[in-house]
Amino acid sequence: MTESPGPVVDPARLSVVRRKGRRDMTVATVSTVLFFLVLGYVVASAPGWPAVQASFFNLDDARASWPKIWPAFLLNVKIFLIAEPIILALALTIAVLRGLRAPVLAPLRVVATIYTDIIRGIPTILLVFLMGFGVPALQLQGLTNSELFWGTVALIVSYSAYVAEVFRAGIESVHPSQRAAARSLGLNNGQGLRYVILPQAVRRVVPPLLNDFISLQKDTALVSLLGVVEVFNASTIYANSTFTYTSLVVAALLFIALTVPMARFTDWVSARMSRQQQG
Amino acid sequence: MAQTQADVPKLRLTEVHKAFGDNSVLRGMSLDVDEHEVVTLIGPSGCGKSTVLRCINLLEPIDSGAILFDGDDVSWPGYDANAVRRRVGIVFQSFNLFPHMSVVDNITLAPRKVLGRSRDVATEQAMQLLTRFGLAEKADDFPDRLSGGQQQRVAIVRALAMDPEMMLFDEVTSALDPELVAEVLEVIRGLKDAGLTMVLATHEMTFAREISTRVAFLDDGVVAELGTPEQIFDAPQVPRTQQFLARVGRAGRL
Numbered sequence: 001m002t003e004s005p006g007p008v009v010d011p012a013r014l015s016v017v018r019r020k021g022r023r024d025m026t027v028a029t030v031s032t033v034l035f036f037l038v039l040g041y042v043v044a045s046a047p048g049w050p051a052v053q054a055s056f057f058n059l060d061d062a063r064a065s066w067p068k069i070w071p072a073f074l075l076n077v078k079i080f081l082i083a084e085p086i087i088l089a090l091a092l093t094i095a096v097l098r099g100l101r102a103p104v105l106a107p108l109r110v111v112a113t114i115y116t117d118i119i120r121g122i123p124t125i126l127l128v129f130l131m132g133f134g135v136p137a138l139q140l141q142g143l144t145n146s147e148l149f150w151g152t153v154a155l156i157v158s159y160s161a162y163v164a165e166v167f168r169a170g171i172e173s174v175h176p177s178q179r180a181a182a183r184s185l186g187l188n189n190g191q192g193l194r195y196v197i198l199p200q201a202v203r204r205v206v207p208p209l210l211n212d213f214i215s216l217q218k219d220t221a222l223v224s225l226l227g228v229v230e231v232f233n234a235s236t237i238y239a240n241s242t243f244t245y246t247s248l249v250v251a252a253l254l255f256i257a258l259t260v261p262m263a264r265f266t267d268w269v270s271a272r273m274s275r276q277q278q279g
Numbered sequence: 280m281a282q283t284q285a286d287v288p289k290l291r292l293t294e295v296h297k298a299f300g301d302n303s304v305l306r307g308m309s310l311d312v313d314e315h316e317v318v319t320l321i322g323p324s325g326c327g328k329s330t331v332l333r334c335i336n337l338l339e340p341i342d343s344g345a346i347l348f349d350g351d352d353v354s355w356p357g358y359d360a361n362a363v364r365r366r367v368g369i370v371f372q373s374f375n376l377f378p379h380m381s382v383v384d385n386i387t388l389a390p391r392k393v394l395g396r397s398r399d400v401a402t403e404q405a406m407q408l409l410t411r412f413g414l415a416e417k418a419d420d421f422p423d424r425l426s427g428g429q430q431q432r433v434a435i436v437r438a439l440a441m442d443p444e445m446m447l448f449d450e451v452t453s454a455l456d457p458e459l460v461a462e463v464l465e466v467i468r469g470l471k472d473a474g475l476t477m478v479l480a481t482h483e484m485t486f487a488r489e490i491s492t493r494v495a496f497l498d499d500g501v502v503a504e505l506g507t508p509e510q511i512f513d514a515p516q517v518p519r520t521q522q523f524l525a526r527v528g529r530a531g532r533l
Contacts, residue, residue, distance in 0.1 A: 177371065177373060177375045178375060178377065180338055180371070180375065181371065181375035181376075181377070182377075183338060183360075183361075183364065184336055184338060184364055184368075184369045184371075184438075185364065185368075185388070185389035185393065185437070185438070185441060186361045186362075186364040186365040186389055186393040186441060187361075187388070187389060187392060187393060188361055191392050191393070195388055195392065196377055196388075199379050200377075200378065200379050203379065
């Protein structure tokens with residue numbers, strides 16, 4: 001066998017392709033810049049813009065409110081960091097329970113199904129209210145009355161139901177032939193689930209899971225309804241005392257600073273996984 | 280014990296029936312396979328070749344009849360299916376490798392988790408098998424990096440790693456490009472030389488003639504004709520067998 005020659009490329013073709021690429025790039029850049037210039041002009045030339053700028057985008061207010069808002073925002077981050085691992089564990093358990101076929105576990109299967117059906121039917125905001133005010137009202141011995149605690153529990157309960165369905169979709173997306181292959185090697189149902197089905201299922205649902213993470217990061221603000229001074233309450237307290245809204249914009253920017261990297265991370269993970277599928 | 284070891288075939292199917300809904304696929308199939316025998320199942324699409332293999336591995340429960348393995352009826356509801364699957368390996372048409380595991384992990388998973396072998400022992404055995412089939416340098420690759428023929432050979436190694444007493448092959452070359460078929464058939468030849476008991480469903484008639492101790496022509500859910508390769512391919516007695524082989528011959532597959 002002779003050594004195979006390198007790839008053959010026609011230089012004339014290549015230069016046409018490159019020229020088209022440069023032209024596309026220029027058009028994209030110019031149109032993007034133009035779009036934002038026009039948008040900026042429309043907003044800035046609006047009759048109410050000076051008033052809006054004064055109350056929403058005031059640097060002095062932003063600075064003054066920061067010492068109140070930043071620690072409150074850390075509480076939101078803390079709620080998220082505590083809730084998320086519990087949600088993942090609980091949701092995976094629910095999803096696995098729903099897929100069990102052993103007759104002795106039928107009651108667990110029924111409970112898991114009812115749980116996801118009912119909880120997903122209740123708006124998260126209502127669940128926060130109901131649990132935050134309802135459970136302490138029971139006056140049960142040994143249970144905390146902390147609004148922060150029960151607000152976080154409500155988020156965990158609500159999101160577990162959604163995330164469980166994400167996991168279940170992942171489990172069902174694994175082809176039945178994989179289960180057959182696992183069974184044919186003598187692995188029992190549990191082993192097949194653990195070593196063959198779940199690893200593939202979880203990988204597939206990482207992007208939608210991260211999407212739910214982003215959603216949860218924002219929904220930590222719902223705990224404010226119970227009177228907990230997290231970032232939303234902290235910024236409205238400042239806003240109400242100064243009759244400006246800049247503190248709310250600061251809170252929004254903090255959320256963006258948290259969720260945008262998460263969104264980029266989601267894309268990066270998806271891209272990396274599709275590369276891995278090809279080796 | 281009334282019967283001596285020699286009287287009991289390795290595998291015996293007696294009057295096996297299996298239907299999917301209203302569709303009867305197996306309609307009283309009977310077949311004996313002795314130890315060290317290679318029995319090939321041939322026949323038209325839908326004749327029950329794949330189904331009977333899946334039933335033998337207990338991946339599908341049967342509706343009536345019996346499947347006896349060393350004289351034990353393993354098909355009775357409640358029989359420990361995993362115990363049977365530890366002794367009978369199966370290789371599928373579409374490989375069914377685990378895509379999230381490297382080749383060596385695919386092979387060592389069941390020996391470690393089912394047979395309780397240590398990772399070192401299982402890996403050493405896997406490497407021996409991979410070397411034997413010319414796949415040693417692929418051990419750390421993921422299945423998607425392999426050609427179809429390599430994937431199918433890995434699937435065979437994965438089944439062999441359980442030290443099965445019998446192997447079932449379900450049209451293992453049907454999903455392969457023609458030039459990759461030979462490498463898989465070569466592996467099966469090697470297993471025959473090693474004395475492994477095998478049941479194959481195949482469309483490769485030339486290969487069936489070469490490798491089989493006996494050939495079973497399946498039609499309409501029963502064994503329509505059974506004999507040595509010479510009997511079946513050179514002098515078929517049953518009209519349906521004659522028609523089938525004539526059609527296959529016209530398609531240039533004989």
